[in-house]
Amino acid sequence: MALKGLDIFKLTPKTNCKDCGSPTCMAFAMKVAQGAVPLEKCPHLSDEVKAQLSEATAPPMKTIKVGAGNNEHTLGGETVLFRHEKTLVSKNLYAVKVSSGMDDAANEAVFAAIPGLDYERIGERMYVEFIYVDYAAGSDKGKYLELVKKAASMDRALVLNCADPAVAKEALEIAKEGKPILNGATAANCDEMNALAKEYGVTLGVSGADLNELHDTVAKLEAAGNKNLILDVGTASIKEAFGNAVQIRRASVKDGDRTFGYPSLVNIAELAPGDDTLQAALAAMFTLKYGSILVMSGMSYAQALPLYGLRQNIYTDPQKPMKVEPGIYPVNGADENAICALTVDFALTYFVVSGELERSGVPVNFLITDAGGYSVLTAWAAGKLSASSIAKFFQEKDIEGKIKNRTLLIPGKVAVLKGEIEEKLPGWNIVVAPNEAIQIVKFLKDMNK
Numbered sequence: 001m002a003l004k005g006l007d008i009f010k011l012t013p014k015t016n017c018k019d020c021g022s023p024t025c026m027a028f029a030m031k032v033a034q035g036a037v038p039l040e041k042c043p044h045l046s047d048e049v050k051a052q053l054s055e056a057t058a059p060p061m062k063t064i065k066v067g068a069g070n071n072e073h074t075l076g077g078e079t080v081l082f083r084h085e086k087t088l089v090s091k092n093l094y095a096v097k098v099s100s101g102m103d104d105a106a107n108e109a110v111f112a113a114i115p116g117l118d119y120e121r122i123g124e125r126m127y128v129e130f131i132y133v134d135y136a137a138g139s140d141k142g143k144y145l146e147l148v149k150k151a152a153s154m155d156r157a158l159v160l161n162c163a164d165p166a167v168a169k170e171a172l173e174i175a176k177e178g179k180p181i182l183n184g185a186t187a188a189n190c191d192e193m194n195a196l197a198k199e200y201g202v203t204l205g206v207s208g209a210d211l212n213e214l215h216d217t218v219a220k221l222e223a224a225g226n227k228n229l230i231l232d233v234g235t236a237s238i239k240e241a242f243g244n245a246v247q248i249r250r251a252s253v254k255d256g257d258r259t260f261g262y263p264s265l266v267n268i269a270e271l272a273p274g275d276d277t278l279q280a281a282l283a284a285m286f287t288l289k290y291g292s293i294l295v296m297s298g299m300s301y302a303q304a305l306p307l308y309g310l311r312q313n314i315y316t317d318p319q320k321p322m323k324v325e326p327g328i329y330p331v332n333g334a335d336e337n338a339i340c341a342l343t344v345d346f347a348l349t350y351f352v353v354s355g356e357l358e359r360s361g362v363p364v365n366f367l368i369t370d371a372g373g374y375s376v377l378t379a380w381a382a383g384k385l386s387a388s389s390i391a392k393f394f395q396e397k398d399i400e401g402k403i404k405n406r407t408l409l410i411p412g413k414v415a416v417l418k419g420e421i422e423e424k425l426p427g428w429n430i431v432v433a434p435n436e437a438i439q440i441v442k443f444l445k446d447m448n449k
């Protein structure tokens with residue numbers, strides 16, 4: 001049961017020493033209760049109090065680390081049902097499925113497509129994070145292990161879906177370096193699967209015939225000391241899988257049922273086999289509610305663009321402006337002789353304008369000034385983008401020492417700053433660029449004629 005701020009306050013030293021960064025012990029206790037700061041911020045809590053509080057103040061859903069190295073991912077840790085309540089913590093991740101029950105050509109096509117889908121959007125890498133390697137009932141063990149070998153060489157995290165402990169052990173032996181998720185624990189095999197997961201130090205995926213059975217199996221695994229789990233919502237039907245995903249999240253976040261406080265896995269490939277359009281629609285639904293890993297038959301650009309965009313919108317903190325680092329960004333091979341174009345550090349502005357600059361083919365030194373992460377007009381209205389702030393940026397980044405060309409394009413929306421900038425930057429030719437990014441290509445080409 002989650003503790004209230006007052007309960008936590010009673011256990012603090014009540015000295016108001018401020019070492020935790022909060023002005024009083026009460027303020028600290030309230031922040032801990034909201035999950036805003038960790039207990040460890042107070043260096044004066046006894047081990048006994050820490051032990052007493054750590055379980056009670058932990059998020060209702062556990063944070064699980066899976067994979068290794070570059071392919072390590074964090075799942076879970078959520079504290080709310082909806083994004084408007086609080087920022088969601090761990091974005092859901094996408095997997096593509098290969099299976100010993102599929103023919104070789106189909107598996108090869110899935111493998112071949114994985115490296116091709118890898119792009120950046122507003123500073124975030126968009127790619128298929130997981131390969132789900134399925135051991136189909138009655139299929140050839142040798143073929144499965146070959147698939148595991150191939151998947152382990154693909155520089156992605158793995159989910160090994162295998163309910164046969166003997167085969168799972170061989171698969172884990174092949175893929176153990178990458179710390180895969182072992183999915184396939186059930187009421188019938190959970191003891192052996194638990195022993196395997198512990199031996200290899202990997203996360204165990206659990207499923208059940210229904211939610212009651214799943215709950216009982218998870219409780220049994222927890223009693224055996226395993227709290228490194230992920231819950232498979234099942235594939236009986238779309239309706240049931242969705243209902244399970246929602247009930248599991250509600251039970252953990254709203255009702256404080258920590259037995260269901262784990263990330264989830266949704267096998268969309270099984271829910272809509274052979275129907276890519278329905279799979280994309282289901283992936284959108286489970287991105288919103290409440291799949292942590294979504295397994296699809298494959299991922300094309302047509303599926304990825306809307307899905308990854310949706311995910312980025314859902315998991316971005318709306319209270320934090322998305323910023324890029326201020327500095328000089330050479331575009332199209334620009335050197336010290338290329339013209340300069342300046343804009344603000346709002347990430348969306350940067351990516352939209354840099355895309356148009358690239359499209360023009362004209363070498364440009366793209367200058368990003370610190371404007372608090374606001375868009376051009378907002379930054380100007382808030383006093384964060386002015387002739388003085390631009391002159392300061394030029395000085396701090398030594399623009400005149402690094403670039404010989406003395407032509408500077410400023411955003412059309414702040415054309416009003418032209419005169420003041422000319423005064424602050426003598427010797428520079430200040431040119432007002434178009435209002436809209438899409439007009440930049442023609443504008444630059446015309447300038448270069």
Ligand code: SF4
Nearest residue numbers: 016017018020025042
């Ligand atoms: S560091 Fe601990 S004792 Fe000091 S103010 Fe913070 S909560 Fe209170």
